[in-house]
Amino acid sequence: MIPWLVQPHRTEPKILEWAERYSERAYLDIVRLRNHTAYALTVTDRSRPDEAKKKSLFAVPHAHEPAGTAACMNILGELLDGCDLAGNPTALDREAMLASTLLTFIPDANPEGRSRAPVEMWDGSRFTNDEFLKYAFGIDGATGERFKRVDRWSAREERPSRIGIVYERIDETTYVEPNRDWGSSFFRLAHRLMDRWPYDQFIDLHQTEFENSPYNCMIILPVSWRTLPEPICAYSRAWADDITRAWGEMDGASPHQPEVLGYTGQQRAYFEERWGRLHSLCPIITTEIQNNNPRTPPDLQRQLQETALRISIERISASA
Ligand SMILES: [Zn+2]
Structure with missing residues (x-):
């Protein structure tokens, strides 16, 4: 199994080590709280001008949804070290990707919350x-x-x-709540990065329980879907379909077709107000991967998130 790097005492030293060792290929952004620091690590070939590159943002806002963190850390290893966290050589065409794209990862936007988790992974064996x-x-x-x-x-x-x-x-x-309040490290990093770089796409990595559902993964489209510009909708739909198709070829995956976020009332109001401007800037989609269920063991949770990352990077790299 790929090492599961999700707790801040394991992710932080690795991110700092990468930022230092690959200073020609990485930018580091931080938000420092009293006892924790949230990081965004951007990887690209810094010897080439950033303006011409296609840009993507990947983020994990929720502390109780660790598989996105495990996936980001593993892909960062592939892009920077040339091998995954278990030492297997990457299949990514990483030199071409680093030359033509700029890829920002926020592997864990809430290390303070994550450090309070009673387990590193939610496999469905211990808690209802x-x-x-x-x-x-x-x-x-x-x-x-x-x-x-x-x-x-x-x-x-x-x-x-x-x-x-x-x-x-x-x-x-x-x-x-990181995904719903601009005072969170998540929104502080996202706003800073999106003001600096005009991203072409943004994927928000989440997990949910899929209780009483035969499915274990899906792409959610923005709550404000009907008011978004047509090019953003067309891009998002094709991107979501590509990821859903790739999931369909994986052992253990039961993808639900992409759907628009169905929140109503106060939860909808949070999203419309806090995300509205960002949704008009670039295509933003959300993954939901099953959490806390034996049907989707942690390694499969990571692989499903990683497939979404991989497809996203390959698509943007091919269009660069
Ligand atoms: Zn979530």
Whole structure:
């Protein structure tokens, strides 16, 4: 099995080692919190002008969804070291890719939350989905039920008996949901990077439980789909179809066809407000890979995320 690098004490030294060793092929961006640092590592041949390159952003906002982190770390090894984390030579045409593309990875946008996870991988053997979700979102101190999912909350007003690992503590008392609040390390990095480089595509790597569903992977299209410019929709649809097709050829994969994010109410409002501008800048799609279910073991979770990364890199490289 490929080494599973998802906890900050394992990802951080590796990212810093790559940034230092491959200074001609990497840019490092950081957001420093009190006890943790979130990293974005951009790989490209820096001796060639960035303007002409096709650009892609890959990010993992959620601490309870570690397979995207494992996949980003493995692909970064292939692109920079020329071999995966187990030492197998890469099949990627990496010199051509580094010359013609600029690829930014945010392998773990919430190391503070991730460091509070009770396990490194959710394989479905130890926790029911209800127990898993009480780790993900926390436990309400008053009711003993799963804590609410909001963009931010304050420890001055709330007393959860367990703090969900999805939340990122950004100061003494404030916790934010990375994918839903601009104060998160995730949005701070994404905004900084998207202001610097006009990305051609952005893939947000997520996981969900697929409870009572025969499927274990799918691409989600933006909630604002009907209002997006036609070229962005056409690009996103073809890209999503390519990934879904590649999943269909993998052992153990049961891909659902791509679908528009179906949120309503407050959750929809978060996405429309916080993501609206970004969705109009470039095609943005989301992976959802099954989490916490024996049907999709951790190594398969990683492989499914990695296939989405690989297809995305190959597509953009071929168009460069
Ligand atoms: Zn997620």
